[in-house]
Amino acid sequence: DIQMTQSPSTLSASVGDRVTITCRASQSIRNWLAWYQQKPGKAPRLLIYKASTLETGVPSRFSGSGSGTEFTLTISSLQPDDFATYYCQQYNSFRTFGQGTKVEIK
């Protein structure tokens, strides 16, 4: 099974900060990676698929990069609506999620 490890687990940041979350796969997943945002009590929302393709309607301050085993999600200028938990998900071999990164207010 492919394991996905996100870092950090928690990130404290301020509005306007540039934020980067890392996701590492236990083996190459090429670019078969998605990112989701989840707010408390809500369903996850797809942000990015195929490592760097922005889902329709997602603000352009979100971007994804990487291939193989290392990937990043970047928020260029953190907005109040962005405080949430973010999950990566590989789909090279079935589906596995990372454990999540909570972005909290500093």
Place this chain on the structure above:
Amino acid sequence: DVQLVESGGGLVQPGGSLRLSCAASGFTLSSSSMNWVRQAPGKGLEWVSWITTSSGNKYYADSVRGRFTVSRDNAQNSLYLQMDNLRADDTAVYYCARDPAVAGTAWYFDLWGRGTLVTVSS
């Protein structure tokens, strides 16, 4: 509106059974592979099951294989998850989630329901 709405969750004793439903609206369910994903309280996401458009293929996570059965009724625009021999570690919010591929499988999820809580406890 395009949406998924889950129902059928509740409190059940260990060893018991429960059937979850997921009603789709605003799109034709028959065009999409569908999934169940769960989230234990305070924990991350875990993929549970996947069913292809015509029910020709069904797949399960190791943790539920042999106990859970996924099915669908395209005429009713509905997805189901029959859960048998439930255990305490099955306690979670269960989401149905759509695969965005119109033909084939994209393997990620572009539409999620709001979830239904299943609690397994005596």
